[in-house]
Each structure stands twice: as C-alpha cells, then as structure tokens.
Amino acid sequence: MKRVVLFLATNLAVVLVVSLVLNLLGVGRAVSGQGIDIASLAVFSLVVGFTGSIISLLISKPMAKWSTGARVIEQPANGAERWLVDTVRRLAERAGIGMPEVAVYEGEPNAFATGAFKNSALVAVSTGLLASMDQDEVEAVLGHEVAHIANGDMVTLTLIQGVVNTFVVFLARVVGFFVDKVLLRGDDRGPGIGYMVTVFVCEIAFGILASIIVAWFSRQREFRADAGSARLLGSALPMQHALARLGGLAPGALPSSMAASGISGSGGGWGALFSTHPPMAQRIAALQALR
Numbered sequence: 415m416k417r418v419v420l421f422l423a424t425n426l427a428v429v430l431v432v433s434l435v436l437n438l439l440g441v442g443r444a445v446s447g448q449g450i451d452i453a454s455l456a457v458f459s460l461v462v463g464f465t466g467s468i469i470s471l472l473i474s475k476p477m478a479k480w481s482t483g484a485r486v487i488e489q490p491a492n493g494a495e496r497w498l499v500d501t502v503r504r505l506a507e508r509a510g511i512g513m514p515e516v517a518v519y520e521g522e523p524n525a526f527a528t529g530a531f532k533n534s535a536l537v538a539v540s541t542g543l544l545a546s547m548d549q550d551e552v553e554a555v556l557g558h559e560v561a562h563i564a565n566g567d568m569v570t571l572t573l574i575q576g577v578v579n580t581f582v583v584f585l586a587r588v589v590g591f592f593v594d595k596v597l598l599r600g601d602d603r604g605p606g607i608g609y610m611v612t613v614f615v616c617e618i619a620f621g622i623l624a625s626i627i628v629a630w631f632s633r634q635r636e637f638r639a640d641a642g643s644a645r646l647l648g649s650a651l652p653m654q655h656a657l658a659r660l661g662g663l664a665p666g667a668l669p670s671s672m673a674a675s676g677i678s679g680s681g682g683g684w685g686a687l688f689s690t691h692p693p694m695a696q697r698i699a700a701l702q703a704l705r
Contacts, residue, residue, distance in 0.1 A: 561642025
C-alpha cells in the first residue's frame with residue numbers, strides 16, 4: 415500500500431507543481447471575475463495534464479536503470495546471460511519489435527519493461543526471479559514483458575494518465591469558480607481564496623478518483639500481456655506456471671514510479687481499487703480460459 419500512496423502522491427505533485435508554475439507565469443488565468451474562458455482553460459488543462467506524463471515516459475528507461483541499479487547486458491558474461499539475451503531476441507522477433515535492451519538487477523522476484531518507443535525499450539529481470547524459476551517460467555515472464563512493449567502499453571498508459579489529469583485540472587477549476595462565485599458570492603475582481611482552496615482540494619480528490627481509473631486500465635493490460643506471452647510461446651501453460659510460482663513468492667518491491675511496470679503486485683480491500691495488477695488467481699483463470 416505504501417507504493418500506491420507514493421505513486422499517487424508523485425502524480426498529484428506533478429500536476430500541482432506544473433499548475434502552480436503556469437499560474438505564476440500567467441498562463442493559467444482562464445478563470446476571472448467575469449467568468450470562464452473555456453478554450454483557454456482547456457488548453458491550460460491539456461498542458462498541465464500531459465506534461466508530467468510525457469516527461470515521465472521519455473525518461474523512463476534511464477530512471478528505471480538508475481532506480482533499480484539494473485545492469486544492461488552488453489556482452490553476455492556467462493551461459494545464463496547469453497540465454498537471457500537470445501530468448502528476448504527470439505521473442506522480440508516473433509512480436510515484430512526491435513531488440514530491447516536486456517538488464518539484470520539485484521532483488522526479489524520481479525521483472526519489468528519500460529521505454530518510450532517499441533524499438534528501443536528495456537526488459538529487466540531480477541536475480542531473485544532468475545533463481546526461483548526454471549527456464550520455461552522465465553521465458554514466459556520475458557514473453558509477458560515483450561508483449562507489453564509490442565502492445566504499446568507504456569505509451570497508452572501515459573496517454574490515459576494525461577487524459578485523466580486533464581479532466582482533473584479542468585473540472586477542479588470549474589468547481590472552484592462555482593464555489594467562489596455562487597456559494598461564497600465572490601466579487602468581480604477575480605477568483606478569491608475560496609476558488610484557490612477549492613481547486614487545491616478538488617485536484618487532490620479528483621486525482622485520487624483518476625488514479626482508480628488508471629489502475630483499472632493497468633490491470634486490463636496485465637491480462638493482455640499474459641495472453642500475449644501465451645501467443646508468443648505457443649502455449650498458455652508456461653505463463654500459468656510462472657504466475658503460480660510468483661503467487662507463492664513475495665514480489666520484489668519496485669520504485670513507486672514504476673509500480674505499474676512490474677510482473678506482479680496486488681492490494682487487498684480498498685487497496686485493490688488502486689492495484690496496478692489483478693490477483694494471480696484471476697490471471698491464471700483468464701489464461702485457462704484462452705482457446
């Protein structure tokens with residue numbers, strides 16, 4: 415749950431900071447005492463909504479390497495690394511994408527794929543995952559990550575996040591104007607303290623609701639990546655076995671900004687609304703239902 419809170423806080427912080435900077439520069443003055451300039455507010459909301467998401471996408475690879483300490487395999491040092499690189503190359507060719515960088519990092523069982531472009535992505539696996547799985551299971555996990563890249567999931571998730579952020583910024587200011595002018599009966603000189611406080615509170619509240627939408631989409635892409643692994647390997651059994659194995663292991667923690675990128679992760683109770691991954695049992699059942 416800590417990772418979920420940090421992830422939400424990071425996204426909200428980006429929206430709030432960009433919004434504040436643009437307001438100080440005079441770009442965000444689409445709301446005045448005379449009313450709302452819908453066109454200006456829409457442009458402002460788009461800029462604020464997409465800036466953080468796009469920047470995060472563009473720097474996702476270097477940030478992933480830095481935050482996990484991942485070591486890219488330039489020249490395989492042993493048979494295990496050679497097998498890892500060859501397997502990713504074979505899966506990438508089947509998926510019709512460029513060869514991703516392949517990396518290994520120290521940690522408990524987990525894996526992730528990231529990058530802004532299909533033909534220059536990164537696939538990384540932990541030492542814990544390599545030590546706890548057989549080759550068929552590791553290959554299935556690699557297929558899952560390659561499927562994420564082939565599906566364009568990193569870009570799509572960025573677009574979804576940008577769209578919901580845009581609505582958060584836009585609606586927060588509309589509600590703020592209503593509260594300030596109708597409920598608090600502010601004057602015509604411009605938005606007052608009621609507007610500013612309402613916008614701040616609404617951005618946090620709407621941001622939490624937006625994160626639920628993004629998390630739901632992330633769970634759906636996990637099902638698609640599981641199915642993609644089954645297609646690349648020609649059988650759903652290896653991925654089922656890999657998920658069953660992961661279900662009995664404690665997943666390795668990833669940095670909060672990359673929580674949605676890992677192979678596993680879940681939350682219970684209310685935390686399930688913010689979970690970026692479905693429960694293992696649901697994922698296995700979905701694979702068993704494949705024809």
